[in-house]
């Protein structure tokens with residue numbers, strides 16, 4: 001229940017649908033922030049536009065709810081203006097990887113000392129379920145009524161290739177692992193990218209044969225494969241089934257970073 005110290009109860013009721021996974025990610029992040037011992041007055045949450053980007057509104061710190069896709073640009077400005085601030089970005093897959101894709105790769109390249117938590121529901125949630133850059137091939141959305149014909153981005157591979165210091169992926173099922181990953185990201189200087197796959201029962205689940213909220217959570221549980229296991233399989237020449245969700249720590253390194261406290 002550590003979120004309570006940071007939670008703006010006066011903002012209830014929140015806008016998330018019943019069964020949405022975003023609350024879990026907010027809770028995991030606040031739990032990690034609390035373990036860091038950060039003070040509210042030194043901590044800033046920044047977001048773009050989308051369901052996930054509403055997260056900072058429920059947190060008791062100064063925050064920026066910015067324009068669609070531009071969260072990382074604003075966060076970069078905040079951090080470069082005052083390196084003493086702890087800066088955490090909440091973003092969605094559309095916000096981060098579609099309209100904000102360019103900001104994403106350059107923030108990773110610059111390796112700005114901020115932590116980015118992406119709630120990846122694999123769809124444009126807020127605008128009614130259009131396909132996003134992470135919509136799986138074959139998945140149904142309002143813009144891909146016959147199944148997406150495109151391959152999705154792997155956000156973690158992208159962040160790693162672009163230069164982020166810390167990269168990890170978990171899901172809203174993996175509460176403890178996700179919290180630990182956010183904590184590691186907060187501790188590690190440079191850009192930390194944590195992808196959290198989340199269920200979106202309203203706009204993704206009901207179109208993709210997840211009739212109940214728990215069906216999608218169960219899917220994430222049963223289809224998560226530890227990165228180490230995938231590497232082991234690859235070494236043995238065994239293919240990793242395409243539908244598996246690789247989870248774990250993709251990168252933890254110490255490239256030179258921008259905005260680190262002197």
Ligand SMILES: Cc1ncc(C[n+]2csc(CCOP(=O)(O)OP(=O)(O)O)c2C)c(N)n1
Pocket residue numbers: 049050051052053068091092093094095096099119121123124125126127132
């Ligand atoms: C410049 C601009 N283009 C489009 C929109 C409309 N818009 C609002 S939210 C959104 C997509 C949100 O998807 P995602 O970032 O995946 O977040 P989610 O709602 O799924 O959490 C879009 C396209 C906008 N607000 N501004």
